[in-house]
Amino acid sequence: MVDKEAVLEKLDDVEDPELELSIVELGLVYDVRIETKEEGNHAEIDMTLTSPGCPAAAEIMAATHRAALKTEGIDSVHVNLVWTPRWDPKIHANEDAKMDMGIWD
Secondary structure (H helix, E strand, O other), rough: OOOOOHHHHHHHEEEEOOEEEEOOOOOOOOEEEEEEEEEEEEEEEEOOOOOOOOOHHHHHHHHHHHHHHHHOOOOEEEEEEOOOOOHHHHHHOOOHHHHHOOOOO
């Protein structure tokens, strides 16, 4: 059975090219849902970007889609770009990413 953690493991390979950090570390992936359909397992991913004007938006979204499809047992993927809640590195990024960005709580 495919689970959320397996998809997140693949998504951890996707980097924001400007920050050179994983989208998972940055906390840009808000949710991953796995749905079983007649045609196979479908991953539904809710994610955001560091800003609405992110110049690498198309690249990040495409890389996210490709990475999720590499998950064993996933047959289709849909990436939803969401803006709520607004991304805040102090809230969403993990501790390693915060240190790399020079954010101290």
